[in-house]
Amino acid sequence: MGACANFYRNTERKLSEIAKRTFSVEKMLWIKEQSLFRTSVCHYVIQKTTYFRSITPCSSPHSSSKATQTLQPEKSPSRSSHPEPISPARRSLNSNI
Incomplete structure (x- = not known):
C-alpha cells in the first residue's frame, strides 16, 4: 500500500x-x-502527477508506483484517466478547516 x-x-x-x-x-x-476528502484529493494528485511522470507530493518517490497500483482497481473503466472534479460543496467544506 502506498505511503x-x-x-x-x-x-x-x-x-x-x-x-x-x-x-x-x-x-x-x-x-x-x-x-x-483529503484522501480523495491525495489520490487525485497521485493520478495526475503519475500521468505527467512527475513525483507525487504526498508519497515518497520510491513508493509512487506502489501507490498508483493500489488505485488501479478502484478506477472505473469509463473514467480511467479523468477523475471526478471536486464539487463546489466539497471545496467549501475544505475551506472551513
Missing part, C-alpha cells in the same frame, strides 16, 4: 481516538468527512 494511504489511515485512526473523548457525534462526522 499516502498509510498516512491518512493512521491520521484518521488518531483523529477518531481523540474525537471520541472530545467531540459530539456531529463534529466526529465532520472530521471523518474532512479526512475522506
Whole structure:
C-alpha cells in the first residue's frame, strides 16, 4: 500500500481516538468527512502527477508506483484517466478547516 494511504489511515485512526473523548457525534462526522476528502484529493494528485511522470507530493518517490497500483482497481473503466472534479460543496467544506 502506498505511503499516502498509510498516512491518512493512521491520521484518521488518531483523529477518531481523540474525537471520541472530545467531540459530539456531529463534529466526529465532520472530521471523518474532512479526512475522506483529503484522501480523495491525495489520490487525485497521485493520478495526475503519475500521468505527467512527475513525483507525487504526498508519497515518497520510491513508493509512487506502489501507490498508483493500489488505485488501479478502484478506477472505473469509463473514467480511467479523468477523475471526478471536486464539487463546489466539497471545496467549501475544505475551506472551513
